[in-house]
Amino acid sequence: DGGITQSPKYLFRKEGQNVTLSCEQNLNHDAMYWYRQDPGQGLRLIYYSQIVNDFQKGDIAEGYSVSREKKESFPLTVTSAQKNPTAFYLCASSMRTPNTGELFFGEGSRLTVL
Amino acid sequence: LAKTTQPISMDSYEGQEVNITCSHNNIATNDYITWYQQFPSQGPRFIIQGYKTKVTNEVASLFIPADRKSSTLSLPRVSLSDTAVYYCLVGGSNQAGTALIFGKGTTLSVSS
Numbered sequence: 165d166g167g168i169t170q171s172p173k174y175l176f177r178k179e180g181q182n183v184t185l186s187c188e189q190n191l192n193h194d195a196m197y198w199y200r201q202d203p204g205q206g207l208r209l210i211y212y213s214q215i216v217n218d219f220q221k222g223d224i225a226e227g228y229s230v231s232r233e234k235k236e237s238f239p240l241t242v243t244s245a246q247k248n249p250t251a252f253y254l255c256a257s258s259m260r261t262p263n264t265g266e267l268f269f270g271e272g273s274r275l276t277v278l
Numbered sequence: 279l280a281k282t283t284q285p286i287s288m289d290s291y292e293g294q295e296v297n298i299t300c301s302h303n304n305i306a307t308n309d310y311i312t313w314y315q316q317f318p319s320q321g322p323r324f325i326i327q328g329y330k331t332k333v334t335n336e337v338a339s340l341f342i343p344a345d346r347k348s349s350t351l352s353l354p355r356v357s358l359s360d361t362a363v364y365y366c367l368v369g370g371s372n373q374a375g376t377a378l379i380f381g382k383g384t385t386l387s388v389s390s
Contacts, residue, residue, distance in 0.1 A: 168321075197378065199380070205382065206365065206380050206381055206382040206383050207322070207365070207380040208380075209378070209379055209380075212378075223379070252319070254321050254322075256321070258378075264310040264312070264327060265309075265310045265311075265312045265327070265367050265368070265369045265378055266310075266312060266324055266327055267312075267314075267322070267324070267367075267378065268324070269321030269322050269323070270321050271320060271321050272319065272320065272321050274319070
């Protein structure tokens with residue numbers, strides 16, 4: 165089945181630790197995105213990538229880092245510099261051309277900082 | 279980037295038709311309008327997409343006026359399972375560097 169897989173589904177970390185969230189897609193999509201969602205809030209864009217080895221900051225990139233070494237993979241690292249990392253993280257992908265805004269989402273990763 | 283504005287919440291009863299309107303005054307010529315549905319602790323799911331006039335699929339209709347500055351998602355005969363958050367997304371381009379920005383969404387509550 166084609167789709168997007170995020171792991172882990174739940175993650176706990178201590179303050180000051182970096183953590184990496186995995187996102188893999190087998191849809192052959194060029195573009196991938198990371199969003200953050202806080203309770204009762206909408207989705208905020210962290211980073212996005214249109215092609216391999218290239219990515220752009222979204223609205224809330226501070227304290228996060230990404231890489232795009234393979235078309236299928238777009239991992240997100242939540243660094244210790246992120247002041248309030250507890251949130252629900254969503255990865256998505258789309259066709260790059262034409263990019264009409266039809267996104268396919270993973271099931272999300274919930275990060276809790278203890 | 280086109281900014282969207284939606285009502286924060288709406289209430290309805292089972293069997294009624296629900297219309298959710300999204301305002302996007304600075305929509306660009308190449309932008310499409312896409313609606314998503316999200317249940318708690320899940321990723322958003324695509325509902326419908328359009329560029330102009332009216333689009334209908336098996337679950338919803340999307341009405342877009344000629345000036346494209348707004349759009350209305352219409353859900354016919356809602357059920358309890360339609361209780362969710364609905365997002366309007368405006369964007370899309372054939373050029374690289376497109377950031378897709380979501381608004382705050384509309385929480386729809388359906389009661390029996």
